[in-house]
Amino acid sequence: MRDLRRNLREYIDLRHALGFRLRKHERRLSEFITFLEARRTDHVTTKLAIAWAMESSKGHKHSCFERLSFIRSFATYVSSMDAQTEIPPTGTMRRPAIALRPYIYTREEIGRLMAAARKLFSPHKLRCHTYYHLIGLLATTGMRSGEAVRLANSDVDLAEGLITIRESKFGKSRVVPLHSTTVKSLVAYKARRDAFLNKVEAPRFFISESRGPISSPHESFREIRRVAGLEKTRNGIPPRMHDLRHTFAVQTLLAWYRNGADVERNLPILSTFLGHSHIANTYWYLTSTPELLGAACERLETRWGRSQ
Template structure:
């Protein structure tokens, strides 16, 4: 039988081969094995797992629960070859996860954001493409449901306007997926790419779709700073507000809008969740299920459908 040290290496290799990046687990599980070795423990026990997970003592319980969760996954794997293994049950270190409350943009707010992007001043010749970069980037986030990192990583080879498809490579869980585009989105992208080509003609530029005035990939922090400035300019947040609508909320808005449209077409959103989950690049449908919660439009559509059913009864 392999040692715990060998087993944890095999487990991490297996999970990474399935597309999981395991940044926390990849660092934490070898540390957990070292902890077991210091305690001369030849197998995983629940008591030692909990003791290790609750280190350090001055952090949030959510951190402890995450540490115990990846020990639990490894323990399940190890139990197949070592029946002495104790698997910590779920809920042993309970905590209530707090998600940031999403902001549901209106069509008018998105329109104002895009127009504000187009009106950004560009004092230098190198920066003349900048308004179009942000106009197209923010617009694509709103209509395609991409993560910001996915949009930043898009290269020219990933955009097939003839097929109306984006290829998303190396996404959150190392997966590659195809994202279909509406004809109107293709038209905006085609216009932007033509402007990009003219702007950079004869000069060095990276292969990324969205580039800075220096020709390299857009910096994530700069994108957020630009978004915050524009959102204050159009009144989405106050001049001194540290919190407010986020770029990621455009993805949430895309998901909820898709569900509302299915409702209005008489389709069951819950049955179609796997489709939306695949489109968004979620590994688990439960991650997409969250979009069913807390959306007033969905609640109104559900009540409207229920009322129609009652009115149709004899």
């Protein structure tokens, strides 16, 4: 089994050298190897790969498909050194259909989420404030949740009202300006956090009550969502933390339409602000949400009316 561990390290190093980040891969594949160790086998087999993918994902189709794809890639690498390695066929499990339509929160719903965050179980009275301010930051900047959770102290310049997001998705970095009310809120959180740490340096801007980085934000968000009464939504799918990003993008575009701004001209600005790798990712919002589609049609009708 030691060979598989070494193979995993070599595989990850190789993929890193090729420019892949693989944040999830190493952790999941290490868990898979532990699964194999418990069964006293040192070879990847299709049967065990499927068994682990289904067991570890608790039947969640998207997670199961993702885990199996991680194993398939790793097994392909290992098979060049071990003839007994089985590569799970690509048709072993069908890719689940993905709901493209994002959930767009109303202002009232965001308020409910933030109010629910204040009610989180928080023995040291910090966790509730951490998530209150985290949700507020995501809602007002459209940052990815992972970007916010990974922020270092040095990335948050409250004096200048700027946040630097370093090497995020696609390896891109960017600077995000903050509204004055957001700055004021984060200053209050930082003061509370520093008092809790009692002169110990914070490992991240947002921290857990164990004094370390936040480790399970999405689990906490599910708890917040439940307390906020947002388990059942308009499209039947519970909203995610990531939908705060979608909401920010859609509301920004809607405001531009309603204020008569040149959306086509401003779209690259929003794309850069959100850290999209290509402007096509930002155009996606125009067709994925009925509100924006309606606003765009209304703009076209107005233009046609003027030209006639």
